Amino acid sequence: MRLPDVHSLLPAKTARIVLRPAVHGAVLAIAAVALLASVDPFSYVGYQVQLVAVYAIAALGLDVVVGMSGSLSLASAAAFALGAYTTAILAGSYGWPIWATVPTGCLLGFVAGAVIGLPAARLGHIGLAMLSLGCTVVVVDIVMNATDLTGGYGGLFNIPPLANFGGRDPVDPMVLGLAIVGCTYLVYVGHWAYRTSAFGRRALAVREDPIGAKALGIRPVLVLATAFATATGIGALSGGFYAYLNGVITPDTINWHLSITMLAMVLLGGAGSRLGPLVGAAILTVLPIYLSRYPHINQFLYGALLIVVVRVMIKGLLPARPPALGGRLAPFRDTASLDTDGQGGQNPAPSATADAPGRGPAAVGEPLLEVRDVSRGFGGNVVLRDVSLTVRSGEVVSVIGPNGSGKTTLLNVISHFYPPSAGQILLAGRPLTGTPASIADAGVRRTFQTPRTFAGLSVAEHLLLADDERRRHGGDGRYMTMALRLLARSGVDVDRGDGRVQDVNELSHGQRRFLEIATAIASGPRVLLLDEPAAGLSASEIAILRDAVREIAATGAGVLLVEHHVDLVTEISDKVLVLHLGSELWSGPPDQLKGAEEVSAAYLGTSHKTTRVTSPVQTGD
DSSP states (O other): OOOOOHHHHSOHHHHHHHTOHHHHHHHHHHHHHHHHHHSOTTSHHHHHHHHHHHHHHHHHHHHIIIIITOOOOOOHHHHHHHHHHHHHHHHHHHOOBHHHHHHHHHHHHHHHHHHHHHHHHTTHHHHHHHHHHHHHHHHHHHHHHOHHHHOGGGOEEOOOOBSSTTOOSBOOHHHHHHHHHHHHHHHHHHHHHHHTSHHHHHHHHHHHOHHHHHHTTOOHHHHHHHHHHHHHHHHHHHHHHHHHHHSEEOGGGGSHHHHHHHHHHHHHHOTTOSSHHHHHHHHHHHHHHHHTTOHHHHHHHHHHHHHHHHHTOTTOSSOOOOOOOGGGGGGGOOTTTTOOOSSTTSSOOOOTTTTOSOOOGGGOOSEEEEEEEEEEEETTEEEEEEEEEEEETTOEEEEEOSTTSSHHHHHHHHTTSSOOSEEEEEETTEEOOSOHHHHHHTTEEEOOSSOOOOTTSOHHHHHHHHHHHHHHTTOOTHHHHHHHHHHHHTTOOSOOSSSOOOOGGGSOHHHHHHHHHHHHHHTOOSEEEEESTTTTOOHHHHHHHHHHHHHHHHTTOEEEEEOSOHHHHHHHOSEEEEEETTEEEEEEOGGGTTTOHHHIIIIIOSOTTOOOOOOOOOSOO
16 A cells, blocks of 8 residues: 555646655754744653654664665664763763764764674674664663763763853753754755665665675675664764753663664654655654553554554555656767657667677677686586686677576576686686676676566666666766667666656566666676576567677677577577586587587487577576
């Protein structure tokens, strides 16, 4: 269930303005300040307004790791405590002003998050959740036992928000309220800026498909550690303001129940959405206060609210929607090359290489990828045995063979999802070793048998994600133009022009396939590995694929194609390698493939009249 979309309620131009966090965030901040100005900031209503803002800061920070990165963090109370006690100690014992204590607590929270998050992220999502919960338990124990510093069970009292170092008089209560609301506004704008930045796109890619993210050069450990550190820093910021707002901080306010409450705020409002954490913080801050007089009804209402969210609004009250970022691709658009017949790309405009029946030796350059006597075994089962091949610049090399012959395993070994058991892999004459992300960073990009796209990202964000990686390594922007051209021919909308975005979940199988290929192309590959890209495609879609492969090879990139569709292989390949039971059965030019008796017997069947072999989408070799 979803609430009505703003686009359906307002004109397109008005909706685009309203959806900007800086705009509607400013409206909410002004409303909060006006409410504080109309009442005493220390009044019941004024306190509630400020308390909602404080918890909203914490919820927005937590959403960075929960909503955007997809990890469960239970360290909110620990970050909150670090900021609160840092502020209380510096202000109460050393006379530091508010403009120094709160940023210091925030900085300490970020550093602590980085120190804890980097090793925790190596344990994966579950390990991060368990370690974060342990951090909360440890911090509470430290607070209760370090009595000389924290006051122990009694806590710290009389925390003054001073204006200057060594001052005696605290700032005006309205100044504190303005600081809390102002920082909430900045965190809200920064929260969405993070989501629409390269950091946010990488985080969502890791959340949706870590394997696909690694294939683009993204390192999940660094992404999770960065998100965790950001969340703890913002959580410490909220804790500092909480200490000033209440004037007292005790261990009772920072137990693990607080972590659960903040997590509930994020999930109730809508993890990963713009306003979701704000709405969740407002509901779960104000509702318990008003229901405190009805302790028995309180529990039933909480249970009913939980059932509604889980059964009706599983993605929260305000589900996350991808932002409209298609305009950022405008510099790459080539209007003449993106013309189609308006029928979903069924009659695509020809590419620069589409008229050529094949590509001869003149288009082939120096060796790019060299596989030398590579083997790979799993236990006692040898899947690849002494396989060798060379892919030159501008060359398309195809690998075919029956299911189970080791084709996909060969791509996994080259991209180091499986390190080779023996042999050597070279890229431009240098050994190709490392993690899948570092292999991708070297310029070896790949696709998979089942298209790996990221459901939380729009089509435009897929291309921006690839462009982020291309820019990181100084790649050529022409690859983005080719990617846009490919999507236009396949009927995929990158930008609808009215602020709406193309949902990846709405794409057909063929369109998802082309989106995955376009993302790999946009990243600027030196070598592109394609794993059965024609599986499940129609005849017209295969024609689009053929032109795309020719076009990427014409740039000087090497293409290694694993495919069952023999017509496509013979049409676009410079060389063909046939694998059988993990070993090389035959290799040579494509025009000799169908005449090879050993290939006919092992793969094509005994009849040389067979010209086409297709297969459904495979999950293995």
